[in-house]
Amino acid sequence: MKIINPLIIVLVLVALAYFGVKAGLTALFGVVIPYIAIVIFLLGFIYKVIGWAKSPVPFRIPTTCGQEKSLPWIKQNKLDNPSSTLGVVIRMALEIFLFRSLFRNTKAEVYEGAKLKYGSNKWLWLGGIVFHWSFLIILVRHSRLFLEPIPGFITFLEKADSFMQVGVPLFYMTDAGILAAVTYLFLRRVVEPQIKYLSMPADYFPLYLILSIAITGVLMRYFIRVDVVNIKALARGLVTFQPTIPDGIGVLFYIHLFLVSVLAIYFPFSKLMHLGGVFLSPTRNLANNNRAVRHINPWNPDIKIRTYEEYEDEFREHMKKVGLPVDKE
Amino acid sequence: MYDAGKIITGLVIFVGIVTYPIWGSLGGSVNMPEPVVNKSGTCVESAEYMRANHMQILDEWRDSVVRDNDRVYTSQQYGTKFDKSLSTTGKTSCTSCHSNKEEFCDACHDYTAVAPYCWECHIEPKEEI
Ligand code: HEM
Numbered sequence: 001m002k003i004i005n006p007l008i009i010v011l012v013l014v015a016l017a018y019f020g021v022k023a024g025l026t027a028l029f030g031v032v033i034p035y036i037a038i039v040i041f042l043l044g045f046i047y048k049v050i051g052w053a054k055s056p057v058p059f060r061i062p063t064t065c066g067q068e069k070s071l072p073w074i075k076q077n078k079l080d081n082p083s084s085t086l087g088v089v090i091r092m093a094l095e096i097f098l099f100r101s102l103f104r105n106t107k108a109e110v111y112e113g114a115k116l117k118y119g120s121n122k123w124l125w126l127g128g129i130v131f132h133w134s135f136l137i138i139l140v141r142h143s144r145l146f147l148e149p150i151p152g153f154i155t156f157l158e159k160a161d162s163f164m165q166v167g168v169p170l171f172y173m174t175d176a177g178i179l180a181a182v183t184y185l186f187l188r189r190v191v192e193p194q195i196k197y198l199s200m201p202a203d204y205f206p207l208y209l210i211l212s213i214a215i216t217g218v219l220m221r222y223f224i225r226v227d228v229v230n231i232k233a234l235a236r237g238l239v240t241f242q243p244t245i246p247d248g249i250g251v252l253f254y255i256h257l258f259l260v261s262v263l264a265i266y267f268p269f270s271k272l273m274h275l276g277g278v279f280l281s282p283t284r285n286l287a288n289n290n291r292a293v294r295h296i297n298p299w300n301p302d303i304k305i306r307t308y309e310e311y312e313d314e315f316r317e318h319m320k321k322v323g324l325p326v327d328k329e
Numbered sequence: 330m331y332d333a334g335k336i337i338t339g340l341v342i343f344v345g346i347v348t349y350p351i352w353g354s355l356g357g358s359v360n361m362p363e364p365v366v367n368k369s370g371t372c373v374e375s376a377e378y379m380r381a382n383h384m385q386i387l388d389e390w391r392d393s394v395v396r397d398n399d400r401v402y403t404s405q406q407y408g409t410k411f412d413k414s415l416s417t418t419g420k421t422s423c424t425s426c427h428s429n430k431e432e433f434c435d436a437c438h439d440y441t442a443v444a445p446y447c448w449e450c451h452i453e454p455k456e457e458i
Contacts, residue, residue, distance in 0.1 A: 147354070
């Protein structure tokens with residue numbers, strides 16, 4: 001059920017776009033829904049990030065995996081236990097671009113009946129990194145459909161991605177990458193019993209959605225060709241606020257675009273928000289300098305402090321009377 | 330809000346990148362190219378089909394010529410016969426009809442950032458001006 005229901009939802013979405021466009025609702029699927037989607041995406045994204053920014057972090061809680069900065073003759077692990085902003089920036093960059101913590105992600109395995117073994121799980125790292133980089137490169141390459149004139153680095157990216165020069169239109173390596181990686185990430189959740197047990201519909205739905213987007217894209221490019229010039233005209237119409245619906249754009253394109261719109265709307269309210277969240281995770285973005293710098297809990301109440309001197313000033317006479325020692329005569 | 334300075338900066342950068350196609354195109358237009366066909370009659374297949382599928386036709390042609398020495402293509406639409414050729418002169422190649430590569434092929438290709446590498450070997454048609 002957890003696995004099938006999200007699939008049914010995605011199939012219904014595909015059918016919705018298919019029959020909608022067949023019924024002539026091209027302006028709805030080609031213009032109205034994409035506009036709504038980008039607005040919800042941006043507002044939702046900002047709303048979420050502001051919400052996190054408002055949450056106080058009572059204490060520095062970086063997850064550390066190495067020697068903290070200590071006495072000069074003890075070697076600090078600067079990457080895994082950064083004590084300066086520069087160290088944090090480097091650590092974050094390695095995390096975001098290379099998924100460093102996933103690289104040494106541990107996999108718990110039960111062996112010989114009741115013994116637990118932890119090992120490194122490089123496959124998840126590989127699947128994750130191939131997926132994310134492919135997705136990013138595809139997204140950047142897509143900007144050729146929106147920009148005019150097209151910046152040189154996009155042409156360069158296309159050249160590099162189609163470096164193999166297989167077939168016409170040229171085959172993109174990232175297309176194979178995204179399909180293989182998403183398939184792996186899906187199978188992982190189905191085949192491994194522990195992960196299957198943990199997986200929710202909210203885990204499967206984005207996988208199905210992204211896989212469907214990639215499949216419709218690949219179909220359009222290599223199998224059921226669409227008129228890319230007309231599609232660029234539609235996309236340019238969107239970004240210049242002169243919406244046009246050129247004739248003769250295949251229904252497959254509208255399905256692709258509708259699924260992308262759904263993804264954009266779903267994005268801010270789902271686990272996919274880790275795109276913004278990774279920058280705001282206190283376990284990663286703080287330096288471990290709890291012992292060097294005083295970190296004041298932001299929700300501490302404003303306490304009126306009364307010093308001993310003030311106390312003594314008030315009660316000096318009484319104290320003297322009963323013979324208590326006082327600081328000032 | 331905590332660390333407002335940093336977070337707002339980050340958000341502004343993010344929104345700026347996402348909406349770049351919009352503010353980067355301010356005052357721009359759709360600019361749809363109009364490839365100039367300097368030949369009357371019909372193409373190998375119907376014009377709509379060619380617009381979307383010409384690269385696949387070329388791919389088929391190339392493979393069947395180079396691998397099977399099969400040099401004749403019969404149009405599915407019109408039943409007429411064509412030489413399977415990209416740019417050979419004296420035959421009914423793409424460029425013998427579409428001799429204005431710059432105004433025709435390139436008009437679309439520049440618009441969509443495609444730069445077919447075919448011309449590294451195949452001869453580009455000479456513009457007759
Ligand atoms: C989440 C965002 C998106 C993803 C992951 C995605 C994915 C893909 C993939 C994997 C392809 C195969 C060809 C290639 O790699 O270039 C493709 C093709 C395509 N996509 Fe997308 N896409 C996205 C957004 C969009 C949007 C917003 C549009 C609307 C303009 C669009 C229009 C197209 C078109 C027209 C093609 C065919 C291109 C060709 O034939 O070369 N895609 N897409």
